[in-house]
Amino acid sequence: MKKIFAFSLLFLGTIFISKSQINFKNTSINSSLIGGYSFAPNRISVTNESLDGFVRGFEIGIHKQVNGQKFWHQTLGMPRVGLNFQTVFLNNPDTFGFTFAVLPSIQLRLFTFKNSEISGKIALGGAYASKAFKRLTNFDNRAISMPLNFAIEVGVVFNQQVYKNLEFNAEAGYFHVSNGSFMMPNGGFNIYYLKGGFNYFLHELPYSKRIPYDIKTQNTKPFYTIYMAGAYREQGTFASRKQFPVFTLHQAYLKPLNKIYSLGVGLDLFYDATHALIGNPKLLASQVKESDKWLAALGFCNELSIGKFALPLEFYHYIYDLSVVKQNLYLRFGLTYKTYQNFYFGCYFKGSVNKYKSLESDFMEFAIGYQFKRKSK
Numbered sequence: 533m534k535k536i537f538a539f540s541l542l543f544l545g546t547i548f549i550s551k552s553q554i555n556f557k558n559t560s561i562n563s564s565l566i567g568g569y570s571f572a573p574n575r576i577s578v579t580n581e582s583l584d585g586f587v588r589g590f591e592i593g594i595h596k597q598v599n600g601q602k603f604w605h606q607t608l609g610m611p612r613v614g615l616n617f618q619t620v621f622l623n624n625p626d627t628f629g630f631t632f633a634v635l636p637s638i639q640l641r642l643f644t645f646k647n648s649e650i651s652g653k654i655a656l657g658g659a660y661a662s663k664a665f666k667r668l669t670n671f672d673n674r675a676i677s678m679p680l681n682f683a684i685e686v687g688v689v690f691n692q693q694v695y696k697n698l699e700f701n702a703e704a705g706y707f708h709v710s711n712g713s714f715m716m717p718n719g720g721f722n723i724y725y726l727k728g729g730f731n732y733f734l735h736e737l738p739y740s741k742r743i744p745y746d747i748k749t750q751n752t753k754p755f756y757t758i759y760m761a762g763a764y765r766e767q768g769t770f771a772s773r774k775q776f777p778v779f780t781l782h783q784a785y786l787k788p789l790n791k792i793y794s795l796g797v798g799l800d801l802f803y804d805a806t807h808a809l810i811g812n813p814k815l816l817a818s819q820v821k822e823s824d825k826w827l828a829a830l831g832f833c834n835e836l837s838i839g840k841f842a843l844p845l846e847f848y849h850y851i852y853d854l855s856v857v858k859q860n861l862y863l864r865f866g867l868t869y870k871t872y873q874n875f876y877f878g879c880y881f882k883g884s885v886n887k888y889k890s891l892e893s894d895f896m897e898f899a900i901g902y903q904f905k906r907k908s909k
Contacts, residue, residue: 558597558738562614564701564729565590570623573719574674583672585623587723589630592617595639595731597738604839607791609745610738612639616655620707620723622663627673629663631709631721633683638838644742648692654843656867659683659709665717667770674717681711682881682896687725693737694730703727712881712896713765716773720893747790754787754796759878759901765894767809767817776817779803780897784833784846794835798846802827806894810858828852829862842868844880859884862894874903 565588572583593616598605605611616635622628637655658680663670665677687705694700703726710720761780768774779802786796805817808824831848846864850857866880878899886892 556734558599558733558735558741560595560699560731560733562593562595562616562701562729562731563591564703564727566618566620566725566727568620568707568723568725570628571722571724572675573717573722574672576672583624583627587620587622587725589618589620591619591727591729593637597741600741602839604837606743607746608838609641609743610741611641612651613637614639620721622721625663627663627670628675628721629661631659631661631683633657633659633685633707633709635683635685637685639689641742642688647739648690649739649742651689651691653685653687653689653703653705655683655685657683661709661721675719675721676709676711677715677717678711681709683707683709684881687727691731693739696736697733699731699733699737701727701729701731710893713767713893714896716766716768716770718766718893747792749788749791752788753906754785755794755903755905756783756785757901757903758783759876759899761878761880761897761899763882763895763897765806767806769813772813774805774809774817776805778806778895778897780899782899782901786833786835792837794833794837796833798831798833798848800829800831800848802829807857807859824853824856826853827857835868840870842870842876844868844878859886859892861885863891866896870903874905876901876903 568587570585570587575582593614595612595614597612598610600606600610614637616637618633621630635655635657637653639651639653641649641651643650661676661679661681663673664679665673685705685707687703690702692700705725707723707725708720710718759782763778766773766775781801784796784798786794788794803825804827805820805825808820809815829848829850831846834845836843848862850860862882862884864880864882866878868876868878870876880897882894883891884894
């Protein structure tokens with residue numbers, strides 16, 4: 533823990549020292565306390581007692597209301613972006629330990645008042661977990677099997693001015709940590725939380741610089757997007773782990789409704805042994821027939837664009853091969869980064885709905901793709 537505090541103080545100190553070289557208008561230092569409830573993926577193996585319980589933690593970070601120099605700043609009404617350092621102490625510390633997460637975030641304003649505002653928050657980053665699954669010494673930790681993991685946080689934030697440079701913040705949301713099925717087990721941490729704290733602005737609060745959203749667009753022509761992706765996953769039991777690659781060809785036809793939101797339909801083609809192995813503990817990945825690895829799914833796509841980034845959310849149903857598929861429904865979400873011309877890179881989580889009607893992690897896929905867009909006249 534001393535290293536964590538030292539790193540955090542060093543980071544904040546560096547920010548203050550370099551203040552003369554950086555424009556710190558609209559910038560705040562944030563600190564919050566965290567309270568929440570964690571839902572464990574399993575029970576204690578010997579006593580069958582629940583591993584659910586209350587958690588606590590704290591968060592510090594740097595936030596900035598953007599300055600309007602980029603196109604998307606005006607489009608989204610001058611939102612806030614941030615870099616947050618978050619520590620959560622889990623219940624059952626001997627089993628789960630604590631997590632330390634680094635989470636870049638954006639707050640999209642939902643309601644604006646004279647001295648306050650309510651925003652939706654999205655944060656994607658990475659997390660370090662101090663305790664992991666060990667078959668002999670920490671068997672009950674079915675949540676985490678690797679020290680480094682993916683992390684996502686979504687929430688609703690209320691900010692209220694209490695002084696010229698000081699703002700109270702309150703937040704409610706959901707925090708998830710997992711490794712994307714790179715290694716078993718991968719139940720993940722699923723935490724519903726409340727946060728409360730203060731934001732100290734280095735200058736006065738930038739409430740006067742807020743503007744309405746400007747999302748109307750003249751270019752609503754549909755566009756076609758395609759990507760190829762690869763993934764790696766583990767599947768099976770602790771005694772018989774099966775490792776294999778997965779490949780995806782994703783296609784979608786989307787129509788922009790405004791500058792930031794598009795929706796449409798998609799078609800996924802997979803080379804994936806996952807479904808052939810479900811319910812077949814003695815079958816090895818190398819023994820799965822090639823014909824059983826080829827799958828297809830049809831779905832509904834949403835995409836929220838924020839500058840060069842996009843946040844897709846997609847819902848799919850398998851249409852082939854239904855004699856092989858064991859879990860018909862899945863969803864996908866993640867982060868897209870648009871690069872040169874219409875090329876883009878992406879990192880996406882795919883999760884299926886299992887027989888218990890809960891979301892089960894399939895894999896994290898890493899993609900490269902291209903969007904075929906027609907320019908408006």
